[in-house]
Amino acid sequence: MLKINFSDRMGELQSSTIREILKMPQTPDSVSFSAGNPSPLTFPHEDMAKIAAEIFQNDYVTALQYGITEGYEPLRAAISQRMSSKYGIGSDLDDVIVTSGGQQVIDLAIKVLVNENDTILCESPSFIGALNAFRSYNARLVGIPVDKDGMDIDSLEKALRTEPNVRLIYTIPTFHNPCGCTMSLDRRKRILELAKKYGVFILEDSPYFELRYSGEDLPTLKSMDTEGYVIFAGSFSKVIAPGIRVGFVCAHRDIVSKMTVAKQVIDVHTNLFFQILVDRYLRLGVIDGHIEKCRALYMQKRDRMLAAMDRHMAGSAAWNVPDGGLFIWAELPEGYDGLELCRRLKDRNISCVPGNTFCVDQKQVSRGFRLNFSLPSDEQIDRGIAVIGQVLSEYIRS
Amino acid sequence: MLKINFSDRMGELQSSTIREILKMPQTPDSVSFSAGNPSPLTFPHEDMAKIAAEIFQNDYVTALQYGITEGYEPLRAAISQRMSSKYGIGSDLDDVIVTSGGQQVIDLAIKVLVNENDTILCESPSFIGALNAFRSYNARLVGIPVDKDGMDIDSLEKALRTEPNVRLIYTIPTFHNPCGCTMSLDRRKRILELAKKYGVFILEDSPYFELRYSGEDLPTLKSMDTEGYVIFAGSFSKVIAPGIRVGFVCAHRDIVSKMTVAKQVIDVHTNLFFQILVDRYLRLGVIDGHIEKCRALYMQKRDRMLAAMDRHMAGSAAWNVPDGGLFIWAELPEGYDGLELCRRLKDRNISCVPGNTFCVDQKQVSRGFRLNFSLPSDEQIDRGIAVIGQVLSEYIRS
Numbered sequence: 028m029l030k031i032n033f034s035d036r037m038g039e040l041q042s043s044t045i046r047e048i049l050k051m052p053q054t055p056d057s058v059s060f061s062a063g064n065p066s067p068l069t070f071p072h073e074d075m076a077k078i079a080a081e082i083f084q085n086d087y088v089t090a091l092q093y094g095i096t097e098g099y100e101p102l103r104a105a106i107s108q109r110m111s112s113k114y115g116i117g118s119d120l121d122d123v124i125v126t127s128g129g130q131q132v133i134d135l136a137i138k139v140l141v142n143e144n145d146t147i148l149c150e151s152p153s154f155i156g157a158l159n160a161f162r163s164y165n166a167r168l169v170g171i172p173v174d175k176d177g178m179d180i181d182s183l184e185k186a187l188r189t190e191p192n193v194r195l196i197y198t199i200p201t202f203h204n205p206c207g208c209t210m211s212l213d214r215r216k217r218i219l220e221l222a223k224k225y226g227v228f229i230l231e232d233s234p235y236f237e238l239r240y241s242g243e244d245l246p247t248l249k250s251m252d253t254e255g256y257v258i259f260a261g262s263f264s265k266v267i268a269p270g271i272r273v274g275f276v277c278a279h280r281d282i283v284s285k286m287t288v289a290k291q292v293i294d295v296h297t298n299l300f301f302q303i304l305v306d307r308y309l310r311l312g313v314i315d316g317h318i319e320k321c322r323a324l325y326m327q328k329r330d331r332m333l334a335a336m337d338r339h340m341a342g343s344a345a346w347n348v349p350d351g352g353l354f355i356w357a358e359l360p361e362g363y364d365g366l367e368l369c370r371r372l373k374d375r376n377i378s379c380v381p382g383n384t385f386c387v388d389q390k391q392v393s394r395g396f397r398l399n400f401s402l403p404s405d406e407q408i409d410r411g412i413a414v415i416g417q418v419l420s421e422y423i424r425s
Numbered sequence: 426m427l428k429i430n431f432s433d434r435m436g437e438l439q440s441s442t443i444r445e446i447l448k449m450p451q452t453p454d455s456v457s458f459s460a461g462n463p464s465p466l467t468f469p470h471e472d473m474a475k476i477a478a479e480i481f482q483n484d485y486v487t488a489l490q491y492g493i494t495e496g497y498e499p500l501r502a503a504i505s506q507r508m509s510s511k512y513g514i515g516s517d518l519d520d521v522i523v524t525s526g527g528q529q530v531i532d533l534a535i536k537v538l539v540n541e542n543d544t545i546l547c548e549s550p551s552f553i554g555a556l557n558a559f560r561s562y563n564a565r566l567v568g569i570p571v572d573k574d575g576m577d578i579d580s581l582e583k584a585l586r587t588e589p590n591v592r593l594i595y596t597i598p599t600f601h602n603p604c605g606c607t608m609s610l611d612r613r614k615r616i617l618e619l620a621k622k623y624g625v626f627i628l629e630d631s632p633y634f635e636l637r638y639s640g641e642d643l644p645t646l647k648s649m650d651t652e653g654y655v656i657f658a659g660s661f662s663k664v665i666a667p668g669i670r671v672g673f674v675c676a677h678r679d680i681v682s683k684m685t686v687a688k689q690v691i692d693v694h695t696n697l698f699f700q701i702l703v704d705r706y707l708r709l710g711v712i713d714g715h716i717e718k719c720r721a722l723y724m725q726k727r728d729r730m731l732a733a734m735d736r737h738m739a740g741s742a743a744w745n746v747p748d749g750g751l752f753i754w755a756e757l758p759e760g761y762d763g764l765e766l767c768r769r770l771k772d773r774n775i776s777c778v779p780g781n782t783f784c785v786d787q788k789q790v791s792r793g794f795r796l797n798f799s800l801p802s803d804e805q806i807d808r809g810i811a812v813i814g815q816v817l818s819e820y821i822r823s
Binding site: 029030031032034036037040041062063064065067070072075076079080083084089090091092093094127128130131133134138139140141142143156159160163194226254255256264269270271272279281282285288289291292293294295296297298299300301 | 427428429430431432433434435438439460461462463465468470473474477478481482485486487488489490491492525526528529531532536537538539540541554557558561592624652653654662666667668669670677679680683686687689690691692693694695696697698699
C-alpha cells in the first residue's frame with residue numbers, strides 16, 4: 028500500500044482559497060469580485076501580436092533557445108532604465124533580473140535569506156500568495172496591524188525588538204492587497220530607518236504602484252534606499268498581462284546574484300520569448316500612455332463600485348477609498364464575520380474573499396472582505412453590489 | 426554597513442559551471458561542446474508562428490490572463506493522452522500538471538517530499554541542475570555508481586538499507602546526462618521493486634527519452650509503475666523548444682495535488698500563452714513526424730562526432746556510443762583528470778564540461794568529460810574534435 032509522507036514544510040499548506048474560488052463553476056448570473064485579475068480590456072494584444080510575429084520572423088533562434096538565468100539582457104537594461112529614470116528605483120549597489128512573475132521574487136527572497144523557523148514580519152492581513160510562500164518554507168510569521176496609513180510602525184518596531192531571528196519585513200506599501208491603503212511618507216521613512224537599525228531586509232512588493240487613480244505619488248521604499256536594504260518586487264502582470272509571467276526584482280547585487288543561483292535550479296530561466304516581447308514593447312515607447320489608459324479605466328471602475336456601495340451598503344458596512352490598485356476592503360460592524368457573509372454571498376452566486384483568508388492566523392475571525400473592481404463589468408458591479416447590499420442587510424438584521 | 430546573511434541552504438551553492446561556461450565570450454573559432462541545448466534547426470518555428478498569430482487573433486483574452494496553477498486543461502489532457510497511448514505512462518492513480526520546464530518538476534518533488542537533511546540517492550555523475558536543486562534544499566546526497574547499463578542496483582540496494590531517511594531516488598534512466606547510458610530492462614524492474622520494498626519514491630527524469638537513434642525502445646519506469654512510486658518528469662524542451670519553458674509531471678494524484686499547492690506560491694502558473702500554443706501544436710498531429718526529423722538530425726550528428734573521435738582520440742580516451750540523447754561521455758586513462766583537460770581545451774577556445782562537475786562530491790577527481798553533439802555544426806564537430814585530439818595527446822604524453 029502506497030504511503031506518502033509529505034515534507035514538513037508542505038504538510039499543512041492548503042491550496043489558496045482564492046485560487047479555489049476562481050475554479051468555482053461560473054453561471055450567467057454569477058459575479059466574481061474575488062479575483063486579482065486585471066481587465067482583459069487593458070491587454071495591449073495588438074502591439075504584442077505584431078511583435079510576436081516579428082520575433083518568429085527574425086529572432087526565433089534566440090527566443091526559442093535556452094537563455095541565461097538572469098534574463099534577456101536588453102530587457103534587464105530596459106527595466107533598469109525605466110525604473111531608475113521614472114521612479115528613482117535602483118542604485119549602483121543594485122542589479123535587476125527577470126523573474127517568472129512577481130510571485131517568484133517572493134519565493135527567491137525567502138529561499139536565499141530565510142531559514143526554517145526564522146521570523147518574517149508582515150502586514151496582517153496581507154497577500155495570501157506571499158503568506159503561503161512563507162509558510163511553504165516553514166518560516167515563522169508575525170503579523171503587524173495595518174491602518175489607513177499602512178503598516179503600524181510602532182508595532183513593527185516592537186516586533187523587531189522582541190521577536191527572535193527576524194530576517195525579513197514583507198510589505199505592500201502602495202495600494203495594499205487586500206486593504207487598499209497606502210503607507211504614508213512618514214512611515215516609509217521610519218520603516219527604512221528600522222530596517223537599517225535592526226539589519227533586516229524589506230521585501231517591497233509593488234505590483235500595482237503604477238496604478239494610481241487619486242492622491243499624490245509617494246516615493247517607493249526602494250527609491251529611498253541608499254544602502255541596499257530593500258528588495259523591490261516588480262511585475263508586468265497588471266500593466267501588460269499576467270498570463271505571460273514576467274516580473275523582475277531590483278535589489279542589492281549580492282542578493283540578486285544569490286537569487287540567480289537559486290532561480291537556476293527552480294526554472295532555469297523565465298520564458299524567453301515573452302522576455303524579448305516585453306523588451307520590444309517597452310522600446311516602442313508606448314507603455315506610459317498605455318498605463319494612463321489602464322488608470323482611466325480602473326478609476327472609472329473603482330468609482331462605479333464605490334457609488335454602488337454608497338447606494339446599497341451604506342450603514343451596514345464601512346470601507347476605504349483606495350487611491351489605486353485593484354481592491355476595495357470593506358468591514359462589517361463589530362460582532363459580524365466576513366467569512367459568514369462570503370458564504371451567504373456564494374449561495375447567491377457572488378464571490379468575495381473573506382478577510383480571514385489574508386490573516387497570518389487564518390482561524391482568526393475577520394470582519395473584513397475584499398472586493399475586486401478591475402475584472403467585473405460595469406453591469407456586474409452594479410448588480411453584484413446590489414445583491415451584496417441585500418445579503419448584508421439580511422445578515423446584519425438576523 | 427550592510428551585512429547579508431544568506432540562508433543556510435544557499436550559503437555554499439554556486440552558480441552551475443555549465444551556465445557559467447555558456448556565458449564565456451564566443452570567438453569565431455571557438456567551439457562549444459558544453460551546452461545541453463537542442464539544435465535550433467529542430468524548432469518548429471513556422472507552425473508555432475501560425476498558432477501564435479491565431480491565439481492573438483482569437484484567444485488572447487484567455488492566453489494573456491491568469492490561469493490555474495495546474496495548467497491549461499486541454500494541454501493537460503493532450504499530454505496525458507499522448508503519454509498514455511504512445512508510452513503507457515500514467516494510470517488511474519496518476520495526474521498530470523504543466524510545469525515551467527522539466528527543471529521545475531525536480532524543484533517541486535523535493536519541495537513536497539524531502540525535508541532538510543533527508544537523503545536523496547542519485548546516480549553520480551548526474552545532471553548538475555538536479556544536484557544543485559537538491560543542495561538548495563539542504564538535502565543529503567548519496568551518489569550511486571553508474572555503468573553502461575545505468576545505475577548500479579546492488580549499490581542502490583545497499584544504500585537503501587543503510588542510509589538514514591532516504592526519501593527519493595533520482596534517476597535519468599534513458600540516455601543519461603552526462604553518461605549517455607540507458608538503464609537495462611532488468612535493472613528497471615529491480616529499481617521499481619526496491620522503491621516498493623523500501624517505500625521510497627523514484628523521480629524519473631526523462632527529457633530525452635523520445636530521442637533514440639539506435640537500439641530498442643525500453644519501457645519507462647513510469648509505464649511499469651502500478652502503485653504510484655514513480656514521478657515522471659517530462660519536457661518539451663528537446664522536442665519543441667526550451668526557451669518556452671514548458672514541461673510536465675505525471676505522478677500519483679496526491680503528489681501532483683501537493684505539487685500544485687507548492688507551484689501556486691512559486692510562480693502561480695506556467696506561461697499560459699505557450700501552454701495553449703503547445704496544446705494546439707500537439708493537436709496538429711505532426712509531433713511524431715517532427716520528432717522523427719529531430720532523431721534523424723541528431724543521429725547524423727552523433728555519428729559524425731563518433732567518427733571524428735575515432736579519427737582523433739582513439740587510444741587516448743575511451744567513450745560509449747549513446748543510443749540517444751544529446752551527449753557522449755568520454756574518459757581519460759587512469760591517472761588523468763577531466764578538469765585539467767577541459768582547462769587546456771579552454772585555452773584553445775573549446776569548451777567541454779569536466780566530469781567532476783556532475784559528481785555528488787565535486788572535489789572528487791573525475792577522468793570523464795562530456796561532449797554535446799546536438800548544438801555544434803558539422804564543421805565545428807570536425808574541427809573541435811581534432812583540437813581535442815591534439816590537446817589530449819599533448820596531455821597524455823606530458
